[in-house]
Amino acid sequence: MSNVTTDIIILTFYRWLDIEEKMASTLTKVPLLRTVAARSYSQALPVCGNPNYDLKSTVISNKLVVAAVENDSSIARVSIIFKAGSRNETSDNLGATHVIRTAAGLSTKNASQFAIIRNVQQVGASITATTDRETIAYTLEGTKAAIEQALPFLTEVATKQVFKPWEVAELSNRLQLDIATRSLQIRTIDLLHNAAFRSGLGNSLFIPKNKIGKISSETLQHYVASTFLAGRCAVVGTGVNHGELTHYAQQLKINDGSSCPAPSPYKGGELRSNKGGDLAFVAFAGEGAPITNTKDALACAVLQRALGVGPHVKWSNHDNGVLSKSIGAGQEGYASTAINVNYSDTGLVGVLVAAPAKSAKSVVQAAYSVLKNGNISDADVNRGKNQLKTQLLVDAECGATAIHDIATQAVLTGNPQTAAQLAAAVDSVTTVDVQSALRKAGQKLTMAAMGNLVDVPYLDELK
Known part of the structure; x- marks a missing residue:
């Protein structure tokens, strides 16, 4: 390539x-x-x-x-x-x-x-x-x-x-x-x-x-x-x-009522869709934290940054995250990012990788290992906290992003917080909190794969 x-x-x-x-x-x-x-x-x-x-x-x-x-x-x-x-x-x-x-x-x-x-x-x-x-x-x-x-x-x-x-x-x-x-x-x-x-x-x-x-x-x-x-x-x-x-x-003339959505518990599993092409896209995730639990949600957000969300230097191919280091600099043509989403009653935290179809196995195995057996150091957590605080405050200066974040908090929690309040709360996240979030996610992983899956192993084949 x-x-x-x-x-x-x-x-x-x-x-x-x-x-x-x-x-x-x-x-x-x-x-x-x-x-x-x-x-x-x-x-x-x-x-x-x-x-x-x-x-x-x-x-x-x-x-x-x-x-x-x-x-x-x-x-x-x-x-x-x-x-x-x-x-x-x-x-x-x-x-x-x-x-x-x-x-x-x-x-x-x-x-x-x-x-x-x-x-x-x-x-x-x-x-x-x-x-x-x-x-x-x-x-x-x-x-x-x-x-x-x-x-x-x-x-x-x-x-x-x-x-x-x-x-x-x-x-x-x-x-x-x-x-x-x-x-x-x-x-x-x-x-x-x-x-x-x-x-x-x-x-x-x-x-x-x-x-x-x-x-x-x-x-x-x-x-x-x-x-x-x-x-x-x-x-x-x-x-x-x-x-x-x-x-x-x-x-506003809106009908009265406050019914809650039906619970949607995390179950886990594996789905694959072989679409052909030159690339394989593979995602792994475990159960994360709900938005209503601020402490755990912030721990998952720090974990996402510690794992790595892509390069922070323009035109660079790799970042300094745990995921990128695990995959290794020897792999060419791949991209990776950690993902974290928080819903009202649960969440997902994991990784998404893209790799050339004929050499995807090693990249997929490395991504799986990070979630299943990975370790987050104090340095990784400090870097993740700094990146998260920066992102929160930068988003606060973007009007469209700021109102979306506040609105989502308001409707899901009833108690929205400012970016400055959330950034201050990030300081209280410890390495133990982040490691606990990683262990929780790794207990029962979900896998989704799409693209050319000729070299993508099944979930039960990964170690």
Whole structure:
């Protein structure tokens, strides 16, 4: 394999997906030139605002969580998020969340599709629908003046869907495109969840091919009515006043209710999908920690960085993590990263590797050994803690990432914390905590493999 091909593989691999593995549909986007022009008029603060912000959160009478950050940002964001991700799907409505995400911006109870797009674009704002296995979020982004004018349309898109049958039928081509353009990395992680949880959290982020065109308007309306509930909702804003956001949340007409998703226990297993090609993608994971257990969740996050999440030097092929060292510098053309996801009741922590198909065995064996028999030193933990704190604080300066993180915490835990609070809590994580997280993960491993599996051993063949 040539060096050029290797570089392309590695660069593509590390851009595949973020830690939460979320998918998004953007209704409107601000043109680049307009964005640059708007930013050039204000030099007092960066667009992202002051990262050392105070976060205020309250729970209003219908159990809806409201959280706001007034960070002096030039750009404000408001997100309405529901605990209604794909884990809530059943065998009868598999793929409903994928359709709902794609349907963001269709005609609603009081506004046509044309009216929503035209009015949001007219003020230079954007609305984005984002889904993952736990949540569905609708986020409005723009200047503070634009947010004020576009908020009624965020309300329409997030809470007043009607799913007209003829509009839903027109989504089939878009759904097929989403299915066809999935990378093997994303498909491997999807397969990993299916093997680990089977149903619930094992449900895919994507609609099954045989369900395209068969999710009816009535099915979507029933799904929204049963999951878009006040007790499963949070309204989160950055660059907005908490009192004003609370008043806005109180005016939302969302059905009362706070039912919890069915438990989705970790079970473990192995799934393989031989798709051919030049590469093999293999993921191993064990049970991680729920987001509601901050101490254990942070220990898993430090473990992820200690194992290694890819190069931290541009154009470099390897990092200084335990995983990269275990595989060895002698291996050419491979890429590796540790993975960690935290859900409301459980989690996954493990590794994902990509290697040339004909020489994948040694890379796969090394990755397996790290999780099953690996050891994390004090130096590894210190490096992991430093990297995690840096990532938390860098994300806090990125408005889109910051509101997603706060919104996810708000709807899943009811008690969101700032990046500074989480970074301070990282200091309390010990080597013993990280080693315990590794031992827990290694007790019962799940394996998912996709691509050309000619040289990929089965899970029971690994030692």
